[in-house]
Amino acid sequence: xxxxxxxxxxxxxxxxxxxxxxxxxxxxxxxxxxxxxxxxxxxxxxxxxxxxxxxxxxxxxxxxxxxxxxxxxxxxxxxxxxxxxxxxxxxxxxxxxxxxxxxxxxxxxxxxxxxxxxxxxxxxxxxxxxxxxxxxxxxxxxxxxxxxxxxxxxxx
Amino acid sequence: xxxxxxxxxxxxxxxxxxxxxxxxxxxxxxxxxxxxxxxxxxxxxxxxxxxxxxxxxxxxxxxxxxxxxxxxxxxxxxxxxxxxxxxxxxxxxxxxxxxxxxxxxxxxxxxxxxxxxxxxxxxxxxxxxxxxxxxxxxx
Numbered sequence: 001x002x003x004x005x006x007x008x009x010x011x012x013x014x015x016x017x018x019x020x021x022x023x024x025x026x027x028x029x030x031x032x033x034x035x036x037x038x039x040x041x042x043x044x045x046x047x048x049x050x051x052x053x054x055x056x057x058x059x060x061x062x063x064x065x066x067x068x069x070x071x072x073x074x075x076x077x078x079x080x081x082x083x084x085x086x087x088x089x090x091x092x093x094x095x096x097x098x099x100x101x102x103x104x105x106x107x108x109x110x111x112x113x114x115x116x117x118x119x120x121x122x123x124x125x126x127x128x129x130x131x132x133x134x135x136x137x138x139x140x141x142x143x144x145x146x147x148x149x150x151x152x153x154x155x156x
Numbered sequence: 157x158x159x160x161x162x163x164x165x166x167x168x169x170x171x172x173x174x175x176x177x178x179x180x181x182x183x184x185x186x187x188x189x190x191x192x193x194x195x196x197x198x199x200x201x202x203x204x205x206x207x208x209x210x211x212x213x214x215x216x217x218x219x220x221x222x223x224x225x226x227x228x229x230x231x232x233x234x235x236x237x238x239x240x241x242x243x244x245x246x247x248x249x250x251x252x253x254x255x256x257x258x259x260x261x262x263x264x265x266x267x268x269x270x271x272x273x274x275x276x277x278x279x280x281x282x283x284x285x286x287x288x289x290x291x292x293x294x295x
Contacts, residue, residue, distance in 0.1 A: 007228055053220030055228055068228060070221070075214050079221060081192030082209065086225055089194060089207070097225070 006095060008067045008140070009055065011079055012103035014114040015071030016122065017133070019045020021102040022058035022069040024137040031134035034127045041119065045069065053079075061141065076101045100140050105133045157273055158241045159197045159208050161284040168281035174270040184256055184269050186210065204291050215242070237290055244279055248272030 008025060010018035023029045023045060034040070050056075055068040072079040080099040087096050103111070109125025112118075126133075160166045160180050177183060182195060191210040198206055211218040219238055226233050249272030256265025273280075 009228075051220065053214070053217035053224070055221070055224035057228075066228065068224075070224075072221070073214075073217060075212065075217060078192040078212060078214060079217075082194065082211070082218065082221060083225060085192070085194040085209075086222060087229075089205075090229070090231060092229070096229070 006065050007097045008061075008065055008100060009083070009097055010067070010069040010100045010102050011072045011076055012101065013071065013073050013076070013111060014103075015047070015050040015052075015056070015069060016045060016114060017102045017106050017110055017126075018069035018071065018100075019043070019047075019056070019058070020126070021100065021105070021133060021137050022067045024134050025067050025141050026059045026061055028059075029134075031138065032131070034123075034130040037123060040123050040126070046119070046122075076103060098140070098143075100137075102133070102136075105129065105136050157277070158239065158280050158284055159206050161281055162206055163198045163200055165198075168285065171274060171277055174267075174274075177270055177273055178266075182208065184253070184262070184266055186257065200291070202291060211242070239283075239287055241280065241283065244276050244283065246272050246276055248275065 008022075010021040010025070012018040012021075020029065020043065023043070024031060029035060029043075035043070040046070045058075050071045052071050052073050055070050058067045058069055060066055070079075080101065083097050083099050084094045087094055106129040107125035109128065110122050111125075113121030113123070113125055157166065157177065157180065161168055165180065166172050166176070181197060186195075191212050194207045194209045196205065196207055200206060209218075219240070222236065222238060223233070225231075226236060248268045252265045252268025252270075252272055254265070255261045256269060259265070
């Protein structure tokens with residue numbers, strides 16, 4: 001397992017914010033402004049019914065690190081603890097999977113928009129929190145190079 | 157209790173006393189906030205490692221997460237067997253666990269937990285017995 005990069009796992013109750021955070025991480029979305037309404041509706045992560053707990057692969061970032069996102073319902077903290085203790089069973093360091101809870105980084109309007117199946121409400125909430133979300137993703141992204149590897153080097 | 161039955165620490169043919177149940181590791185003593193931590197309980201006669209974890213109301217979210225973590229980390233899937241005892245939880249266990257662990261009212265919660273466990277003991281023993289071929293296979 002040596003030489004593996006960190007796996008980034010963005011989570012949130014519905015998976016929507018986590019998917020957007022993953023897209024921001026992968027530089028598929030502009031960090032400084034929320035995409036226009038038409039582009040927002042076409043975002044691949046914008047799905048109202050996503051199976052909870054499933055890890056969706058979003059891509060690899062410029063450092064070669066795999067980026068996943070997942071919907072975990074109201075169990076964000078629990079999902080983080082499960083992941084950390086699961087890694088320990090295999091002798092893997094806790095930082096092998098970086099669990100990033102994105103749900104708390106956006107306005108609650110996003111959650112309510114999801115509950116009410118209102119894309120407009122979700123969009124409004126995202127517009128209000130976009131810069132905060134992208135700053136948070138940017139900090140998370142720059143935080144770690146990987147485990148068991150030299151900084152800046154991805155696995156082949 | 158299912159893990160204790162698996163490990164032979166409880167006789168599946170005899171209803172355990174409240175005192176026996178209370179002497180089991182982690183029995184109603186897990187500190188608040190420790191749900192989600194996977195705890196080692198011991199090794200069975202086939203050298204399988206037995207763990208327990210409290211997953212609250214996560215349901216299938218837990219199984220999905222573990223299975224997909226295994227895949228993402230490229231770990232051997234066949235080495236992990238998830239056995240969900242949540243469907244066997246009855247109301248005394250649920251209410252007792254809530255009072256004891258979440259509210260800290262052990263004087264009411266713990267007797268309820270013991271009562272609830274004793275009521276489902278036979279079903280839990282059957283659950284462990286029926287699943288035994290899963291970890292006995294190819295041993």
